[in-house]
Amino acid sequence: TVSSGDPDVHASRSAQLFERADLVIPGGVNSPVRAFHSVGGTPRFIREASGYTLTDVDGNDYVDLICSWGPMILGHAHPAVVEAVQKAAATGLSFGAPTEGEIELAEEIVGRVAPVEKVRLVNSGTEATMSAVRLARGFTGRTKVLKFSGCYHGHVDALLADAGSGLATFGLPTSPGVTGAQAEDTIVVPYNDLDAVAQAFAANEGAIACVITEAAAGNMGAVAPQPGFNEGLRKLTSDNGALLIMDEVMTGFRVSSAGWYGLDGVAGDLYTFGKVMSGGLPAAAFGGRADVMAHLAPAGPVYQAGTLSGNPVAVAAGLASLRAADQGVYDALERNSATLRTLLSDALTAESVPHRVQTAGTMLSVFFSEDPVTNYAEAKAAQTWRFPAFFHGLLSRGVYPPPSAFEAWFVSAAMDDRAFSIIADALPHAAKAAAA
Numbered sequence: 238t239v240s241s242g243d244p245d246v247h248a249s250r251s252a253q254l255f256e257r258a259d260l261v262i263p264g265g266v267n268s269p270v271r272a273f274h275s276v277g278g279t280p281r282f283i284r285e286a287s288g289y290t291l292t293d294v295d296g297n298d299y300v301d302l303i304c305s306w307g308p309m310i311l312g313h314a315h316p317a318v319v320e321a322v323q324k325a326a327a328t329g330l331s332f333g334a335p336t337e338g339e340i341e342l343a344e345e346i347v348g349r350v351a352p353v354e355k356v357r358l359v360n361s362g363t364e365a366t367m368s369a370v371r372l373a374r375g376f377t378g379r380t381k382v383l384k385f386s387g388c389y390h391g392h393v394d395a396l397l398a399d400a401g402s403g404l405a406t407f408g409l410p411t412s413p414g415v416t417g418a419q420a421e422d423t424i425v426v427p428y429n430d431l432d433a434v435a436q437a438f439a440a441n442e443g444a445i446a447c448v449i450t451e452a453a454a455g456n457m458g459a460v461a462p463q464p465g466f467n468e469g470l471r472k473l474t475s476d477n478g479a480l481l482i483m484d485e486v487m488t489g490f491r492v493s494s495a496g497w498y499g500l501d502g503v504a505g506d507l508y509t510f511g512k513v514m515s516g517g518l519p520a521a522a523f524g525g526r527a528d529v530m531a532h533l534a535p536a537g538p539v540y541q542a543g544t545l546s547g548n549p550v551a552v553a554a555g556l557a558s559l560r561a562a563d564q565g566v567y568d569a570l571e572r573n574s575a576t577l578r579t580l581l582s583d584a585l586t587a588e589s590v591p592h593r594v595q596t597a598g599t600m601l602s603v604f605f606s607e608d609p610v611t612n613y614a615e616a617k618a619a620q621t622w623r624f625p626a627f628f629h630g631l632l633s634r635g636v637y638p639p640p641s642a643f644e645a646w647f648v649s650a651a652m653d654d655r656a657f658s659i660i661a662d663a664l665p666h667a668a669k670a671a672a673a
């Protein structure tokens with residue numbers, strides 16, 4: 238049986254749809270975290286959205302603090318984006334031949350992120366990281382990939398690996414269906430631990446093709462790189478002949494107009510983007526050094542392709558979003574993130590709930606922990622049992638945070654005083670629930 242998670246809230250139509258969905262869609266959803274497994278209750282089926290407001294099929298409104306897991310920095314149904322999509326759709330949905338818009342989007346990305354000289358468009362962040370890793374292997378002629386525990390780079394087989402015991406270990410598959418061989422070429426070390434990276438390079442001399450890292454981690458909750466960490470990765474990869482892949486699928490074009498690179502200026506060899514750059518439609522990209530990208534088909538031997546890559550409607554949405562994201566938008570994201578952080582912290586402090594509201598640029602997360610969280614082990618050691626009550630305390634009062642303790646919260650530039658007054662009214666109740 239399904240329940241709303243809070244008897245106050247009318248979610249009967251969502252509950253009916255969830256039961257119906259479960260008959261034809263595994264778990265009733267098309268991406269696992271949408272199912273509310275870690276918080277319990279009924280996932281809300283969304284009917285429509287505008288600005289910062291999500292409206293579900295029962296007519297409940299929510300201030301959206303997920304923003305489609307990152308893309309919607311402008312808020313939902315932004316007029317310039319909707320108009321661009323409608324215009325593109327009216328002139329043909331897909332051609333399987335090049336278009337001028339693809340050049341414009343590539344130019345927009347190359348113009349914003351200096352280390353990116355060439356860029357290839359794909360359909361999802363997963364495709365971007367998968368292709369970037371293949372290119373790094375093809376370019377270096379090496380097989381191993383180093384990643385960090387708690388960093389998520391999409392559901393690429395080789396990147397669905399977690400560490401065994403010990404500091405630097407060969408990956409173990411974290412999902413059935415990922416073979417031992419696929420995970421074995423992945424080395425997993427703790428985030429923010431340069432010694433572990435150095436040790437892995439020493440133990441695998443000449444074998445590591447690339448280090449892939451979230452430019453700032455968002456998938457264990459918001460955990461920024463400690464000062465010097467990204468710089469240290471730059472140096473260790475360069476010294477050891479490996480490429481540095483900066484995964485900016487989440488941070489790209491959100492935390493600044495040039496993504497995390499705009500904040501710390503550490504140049505990767507390759508970059509991956511998604512989310513914001515597609516304005517909410519399926520498009521993503523990988524790019525970087527021209528000499529590395531020259532190895533990609535058809536210019537070079539490393540194969541990569543896509544029927545719908547550079548889709549004209551997705552490109553139009555992405556271009557319109559990036560062009561609308563002027564300094565005013567980034568200033569608003571900063572302001573809104575800071576306001577949310579203060580409201581969260583004040584409400585939890587008032588109820589004496591141990592907490593840290595951590596930020597990585599304008600992304601933030603609530604950790605129920607006395608101490609700062611710098612890696613995944615520390616994130617897991619927090620009092621995550623408080624999260625479901627906190628989540629439902631907010632949801633039942635019209636605020637929709639991510640339904641997991643290990644996710645970043647996302648603000649949009651569309652949020653206004655009314656949005657924050659809804660959040661401020663909901664928070665005391667949620668903080669009390671978290672304290673219980």
Ligand code: PLP
Pocket residue numbers: 306361362363364366389390391392451455456484485486487511512521
């Ligand atoms: N990389 C990072 C840092 C992400 O946050 C995500 C998705 O959340 C991905 C890659 C995968 O992107 P997608 O879900 O579009 O495949």
